[in-house]
Amino acid sequence: MQVSIEATSGLERRLTVGIPAEQFDGEVEKRLKEAAKTVRLNGFRKGKVPLKVVKQRFGASVRQEVMGELINRSFYDAVKEKDVKPAGQPSIEPTETAEGKDFEYVATFEVYPEVDVADMSAFEITKLIAEVGDEDVEKMIDILRKQQGTWDVVERAANDGDQVLIDFVGTKDGEEFAGGKGEDQKLILGSGQMIPGFESGLEGAKAGDKKSLDLTFPDDYHAEDLKGAAVTFEVTVKEVSEQTLPELNEELFNKFGIETDDETVFRTEVKSNMERELKNAAKNKLKTQVMDKLVDANEVEMPKALIDAEIDGLRAQMAQQFGESAQKMDLRSILPDSMFEEQGKRRVALGLIVGEIVKKQDIKVDQDRVKSMVEEIASTYQEPSEVIDYYFSNQQLLASVESVVLEDQVVDHILSVATVNEEQSTYEDVIKPQQEQ
Structure with a gap:
């Protein structure tokens, strides 16, 4: 040959x-x-x-x-x-x-390109420190009660937190715009579902009232033709309802999978779940910060084939939301490459950089950590032992856990050589999604 x-x-x-x-x-x-x-x-x-x-x-x-x-x-x-x-x-x-x-x-x-990883000891990382306080637990229980609350029609003006049934038509320069019309829409005032000024503009309105709201779309609105646009919404309020919250009793507790009639047990379980959520959110934000540092510090030449593969994978993930109907769609026109290009490039770059760190530092997957992660995942199910057995009998699932653990080990290595500054924070700020901050 x-x-x-x-x-x-x-x-x-x-x-x-x-x-x-x-x-x-x-x-x-x-x-x-x-x-x-x-x-x-x-x-x-x-x-x-x-x-x-x-x-x-x-x-x-x-x-x-x-x-x-x-x-x-x-x-x-x-x-x-x-x-x-x-x-x-x-x-x-x-x-x-x-x-x-x-x-x-x-x-x-x-x-595959040659990757020369930048000096990671120059990284400065901020680690958020927070605890779940009694006030946080009360807010969470209030949220859970609202999820199970009932709505009753009232004959009074709408207040913040009430639900209104409305018809509305939005116009820009006197012409209706796409997506700006709705009939029999239920809207909770103060939920932030509509653009700024819409919900507050309906406070004080009663059933039968008509309101004209002159508003401006945010500059970062997703529809290009409405970014920063001045519009008018003509709104008809058809109904005002207030919410009645359920009592803290066994019926409510059972709805959240907590088999008890003891409020103290319920509160303890809620706090435990919040602490787990806080731990994961803090860990993920720390990991995201480290990965951002890696991407910013390292210029990597990326094979187009790998980027295309990532884009296809991301598109397939999003297409799952369409269910069986996705099979009849032209996904490339509905979900074009441009939607996923930036994320795809980031994932490829990180894969190459992290792979080089794993090779240079000779990092092996810690099987004890794999076992602990599987057990933690299983702990949220009613039959943890069955979930654990399922994970360890499914090589694809187990490989996905091993991949996450290996990334975590890389993050730990970087934290061990970087400058890490602890910063006191709150439960709400830590669990808040990154884009909201």
């Missing part, structure tokens, strides 16, 4: 592989002879079909089959010989396939 390789541009490589004619043609001949022993053709007895006839009928397909197998086998031998690591699948183009001549093909592919 003859192998040559050249760099065409950036990370792209062009690999030319030549296989002696006797090897290619010999394998084709061997298979045709084997086929001749069993093939059935009209006018010939089984096993008596002349090789020439077998070759005429099946030669092209057998040759194609052998060609595919030779390419698969020789390609990986060739990249090993040239000590290159392909990123993504190669593009294969046979350039010489004639019988009696050396078989030759060209494989074009990208390779």
